[in-house]
Every structure is written in structure tokens, then in C-alpha cells.
Amino acid sequence: MFEFIAPIVEFVGWLIIPLSIALGYVNVEVALPLAVTALLLGAVNSVLSFFLDDRFGYYGRADQTIRLLIYSLAEHLGLRQRSVWWRFRSMFWNPSKKEWGEMQRTGVGNLSGGQASPALDEDDADPVDAGSLV
Numbered sequence: 001m002f003e004f005i006a007p008i009v010e011f012v013g014w015l016i017i018p019l020s021i022a023l024g025y026v027n028v029e030v031a032l033p034l035a036v037t038a039l040l041l042g043a044v045n046s047v048l049s050f051f052l053d054d055r056f057g058y059y060g061r062a063d064q065t066i067r068l069l070i071y072s073l074a075e076h077l078g079l080r081q082r083s084v085w086w087r088f089r090s091m092f093w094n095p096s097k098k099e100w101g102e103m104q105r106t107g108v109g110n111l112s113g114g115q116a117s118p119a120l121d122e123d124d125a126d127p128v129d130a131g132s133l134v
Contacts (some may be wrong), residue, residue: 007087014081039076046072 019029020026054065 004091007084007091010084011088014084042076042080043073046075 017026017031019030021028047069054068130131
């Protein structure tokens, strides 16, 4: 439920806060440091997630690592606002069309080294022996 309401709240906030500042309802001396702190905390969160992910060695070259670090810092200066707009617009844009359409899946079999794992049928036995857990 919160994921559904979040784009609405963020979008309305991006409209109301500048309007409130322009009309003098918000103290700029308090709002500006609060906004900077919120942006910095978001950037710190992105950088920490980046370093946790990078320790697994997904990015082999230094230029890839530096580029991703810059993107993780720049994410909060425009991309987040665009994402809020896309999420908000998708909720109300075309409510009569409620289908995803045809999606072609390609390349999934290559993830496991060439052959996809077969799915378990309902008749297949449970892979965990219940007697070994006692």
C-alpha cells in the first residue's frame, strides 16, 4: 500500500514545497539545510549500497567503478524526480488499458552456464528430507 501511495505523496510534495516557499509559509533557513541533509543521506545510502555490491567484484575495471560511483551520487539530482514523475504518470495516464502486452524473453538460459534448470513439477519430491531436520 505504501509503495502505491509514495509516488503521489512525492509528486505533490515537489509541487507544494516550492509553492510554500514562494508564498512565505516555509522558513528557508530551516528548509534548505533539511533538504540538503535529505539529499546527502540519500547519496550516502547509494554509495554504501554501491560499496557493498562492489565487494563482490562485478565491475572489473576502475573506470566502471568510478562511473557507477558518480551515477550513484548524481541519481538524487534529477533522476529521482523523473522517476517520481514516471511513477505518478503511470498510475493515472491510461487506466482503461490494463495489460502488459507480449514480452519476449531472451538470454535467460545463458545465466546458468548454457542450460536452464528444469522447473519442479507438483509431483516431484521435496528436495529437503523432513526426517533430517528432526
